[in-house]
Every structure is written in C-alpha cells, then in structure tokens.
Amino acid sequence: MNITFLIRSLDVGGAERQLASLARGLQENGHCVAVAVFYSGGGLERDLEGTGVELVNLEKRGRWDLVGFFLRAVKFLKSHKIDVLHSYLPGANIIATLAGRTTPEVPVVWAVAASNMDMSEYDLTAKITYWLEAKLSKSATLIISNSESSLECAVARGFPRDKMIVLPNPHDIDAFKYDIDGRSRVRREWGVDDEEILIGTVARFDVMKDHPNFVRAAGLISSQHKNLRFTCIGKSDLVYLDELKQLAIESGVGDKFIWPGPRADMADVYSALDISTCSSSFGEGLPNAIGEAMSCQTPCVVTDVGDCARIVGDTGVVVLPRSAEALADGWSEMIARMEVEGDSVGLKARERIVNEFSKDRAVYLTDIELEKLTKINHT
Numbered sequence: 001m002n003i004t005f006l007i008r009s010l011d012v013g014g015a016e017r018q019l020a021s022l023a024r025g026l027q028e029n030g031h032c033v034a035v036a037v038f039y040s041g042g043g044l045e046r047d048l049e050g051t052g053v054e055l056v057n058l059e060k061r062g063r064w065d066l067v068g069f070f071l072r073a074v075k076f077l078k079s080h081k082i083d084v085l086h087s088y089l090p091g092a093n094i095i096a097t098l099a100g101r102t103t104p105e106v107p108v109v110w111a112v113a114a115s116n117m118d119m120s121e122y123d124l125t126a127k128i129t130y131w132l133e134a135k136l137s138k139s140a141t142l143i144i145s146n147s148e149s150s151l152e153c154a155v156a157r158g159f160p161r162d163k164m165i166v167l168p169n170p171h172d173i174d175a176f177k178y179d180i181d182g183r184s185r186v187r188r189e190w191g192v193d194d195e196e197i198l199i200g201t202v203a204r205f206d207v208m209k210d211h212p213n214f215v216r217a218a219g220l221i222s223s224q225h226k227n228l229r230f231t232c233i234g235k236s237d238l239v240y241l242d243e244l245k246q247l248a249i250e251s252g253v254g255d256k257f258i259w260p261g262p263r264a265d266m267a268d269v270y271s272a273l274d275i276s277t278c279s280s281s282f283g284e285g286l287p288n289a290i291g292e293a294m295s296c297q298t299p300c301v302v303t304d305v306g307d308c309a310r311i312v313g314d315t316g317v318v319v320l321p322r323s324a325e326a327l328a329d330g331w332s333e334m335i336a337r338m339e340v341e342g343d344s345v346g347l348k349a350r351e352r353i354v355n356e357f358s359k360d361r362a363v364y365l366t367d368i369e370l371e372k373l374t375k376i377n378h379t
Contacts, residue, residue, distance in 0.1 A: 001370060002080075003034070005019050011043060015089055025360070058072050059072065077100065082106050086109040087109070088111045089113070093112070113285035142373060146169050149285060149306040167366055173353060173358050186272035197227055200275070201214055201234075202293070208284070210322065231273075233260055235261065245257070270295075286311055294316075303322075
C-alpha cells in the first residue's frame with residue numbers, strides 16, 4: 001500500500017511520536033509510506049531519517065494561509081498515488097476530509113486521541129476547529145481512537161460510532177528501555193544526587209496537563225519527605241513558565257525544581273526519573289508519555305483521566321484529577337511501594353507495555369485495518 005500520513009507538524013508530542021512510530025513500522029512491513037506536514041522543522045523528523053519514509057512539506061505560511069495551503073494540499077493528493085490518507089488531530093483531519101473530496105477513491109482515516117476536552121480553556125480558533133471536526137466526522141472512511149474514553153467522547157460530540165474503532169498507541173519498547181548510563185548522565189546534568197527521589201512529568205505546557213497542581217502537590221509532599229526533587233519536561237511559552245516557577249517558590253519548593261524544557265533524549269530522561277506522573281485534569285486519551293516511562297521501567301502515578309488507569313493497570317497508582325492533595329498522596333503511596341518491592345515495580349510496568357501496548361502489536365493491528373479499506377475500495 002501507498003500510505004500517506006497528514007499532521008500539522010512533527011514537533012515533539014504524543015500524537016506526533018505515535019504517528020512517527022506507526023510510519024516506521026508500516027514502512028518496515030513493506031508499505032510505501034509518506035508523512036506530509038503543514039510545517040517542517042519538527043524535532044521528530046529526525047526519527048524518520050534513513051527509514052525510507054518520505055517527508056513532504058506542504059509549506060503552510062502561518063495560521064491565515066488557508067486558501068493557498070488548501071490548494072497545495074489538493075495538488076499533492078492528486079499528484080501522488082495514494083491508497084490510504086491517514087490524518088492525525090483535528091486540523092489535519094479537517095484538511096484530509098475536505099481535500100480528500102477531490103480524490104474520492106482514496107479512503108480517509110482519522111486518528112483521534114483527546115477525551116472530555118474543556119474547550120472553555122481555549123481560544124475561538126480552537127473552538128471552531130473542534131466544532132468543524134465533529135461536523136465533518138461522518139465523511140471519514142474510518143476513525144481510529146487510541147482509547148475507549150476518547151471514542152466515547154467523540155461519539156458524544158456527534159462522531160459516527162459505526163465508523164470508529166480503538167487501537168492503542170504504539171510504544172517502541174526497543175527505543176524506550178532503561179539505561180543506567182543515561183540515568184546517571186541526566187541526573188548529573190541536573191544536579192540530582194543518587195539518594196534523592198526525582199519525580200517528573202513529561203508534557204507540553206498546556207492547561208489540560210495541570211502543571212499548577214503538580215507544583216502544589218510538590219509543595220505538600222515535601223513537608224513529609226525531604227529527599228525529593230521535581231522536574232517538568234516539555235515545551236512552554238515563557239509567561240506560563242514564569243508563572244509556574246513563581247508558584248513553586250510560593251509553595252516552598254522553588255529550589256527543588258528543574259525546568260529543562262523539551263528534550264530529545266527521552267529514554268535517558270525517563271530512566272533518570274524515579275516516578276513519572278500524568279497530572280492532567282481533562283482531555284487525555286491514552287498518554288504516550290506514561291507508556292514510554294513504563295517501558296523504561298519507571299513507576300507511574302496518574303490522574304483518573306481518559307484511559308490513564310487502563311494503561312498503568314495494577315503497576316501504578318491512580319488518583320483523582322484536579323487535586324494537589326490526591327496527587328501528593330499518590331506519590332507517597334508509590335514511594336512506600338517502591339521501598340517494599342524495589343525494582344520489581346518498574347519491571348512489572350515494562351512487562352505490561354511489552355505485553356499489551358508494544359509498537360509491533362499496534363502496527364500489526366493498524367496494518368490489518370488499512371488493508372481492509374483498500375480491499376473494499378478495489379472491489
């Protein structure tokens with residue numbers, strides 16, 4: 001099959017990493033795969049180098065480059081032999097459906113991930129995009145959700161249930177595995193001693209990720225445990241970052257926090273953490289960051305949002321969202337468990353990812369579904 005993925009960019013993020021992993025896996029399975037992006041230069045583009053996957057830049061020139069960009073997308077679709085067009089996230093899903101009407105013989109597959117989004121927290125453009133995606137959803141040939149929670153949320157928005165299936169995110173268990181040298185290097189770089197417990201969250205600095213309650217929880221637990229350090233890894237605008245730094249100071253833990261920004265060496269970063277956290281208050285489907293951390297044998301504490309509880313199973317601790325107290329208690333519970341069970345906590349976490357959420361399994365299931373579409377289309 002000739003499979004083309006469509007996404008806004010390959011900036012470092014959960015959905016973007018999921019797409020890159022699937023693209024590589026499908027290429028390895030013998031398919032001809034291309035990834036078309038609105039904007040080039042994303043950090044995950046390097047993950048496709050040397051894989052045979054073609055990277056196509058559709059050259060969107062800013063938010064309001066609409067007509068010209070749409071015409072370039074249509075031209076690309078018409079000039080390439082494509083068997084399946086597979087888009088990711090609302091903006092790309094909309095463009096794939098509208099541009100795909102010029103090539104009706106090509107199945108359009110959407111990927112959706114978010115659940116229970118609180119759109120009151122976002123601007124007008126995001127609200128319109130969210131609304132338009134739901135209106136166009138019946139035109140998609142197939143819609144793949146990464147979790148049961150995101151499927152149910154999509155159906156509640158008006159998505160057609162009969163066109164939806166659930167396929168879990170792919171996790172590259174070879175790329176994401178515990179590395180003791182990487183752990184030592186990162187902790188040395190950050191000034192974290194061996195006896196200190198490093199608790200971190202890996203997430204873009206978005207309101208849904210609820211970094212403020214992560215910081216507040218750090219202040220609460222630090223009154224009980226003195227050997228803790230904390231880190232928030234991800235991309236942020238400077239204003240929001242400064243607000244969180246000030247909150248950390250007000251919570252009495254300003255000197256305990258590390259703010260490294262986005263990182264490319266994520267397997268080493270996960271290895272450096274003693275506990276990884278998803279503190280999201282809404283919107284999660286099946287978070288890649290938690291699966292990646294578990295694959296690196298890092299125990300996880302997660303809020304009960306989306307399918308977070310499903311991915312950690314009995315290997316992690318699940319707490320109520322929007323509560324600094326609940327998150328701090330969850331960390332204390334995990335610390336106590338690690339003191340009793342030792343390394344087995346992390347080993348069980350990796351075993352769960354290997355058995356239930358590996359890249360090979362996700363690629364195999366996706367391959368089957370895409371093959372079905374092309375067979376139907378050719379009959």
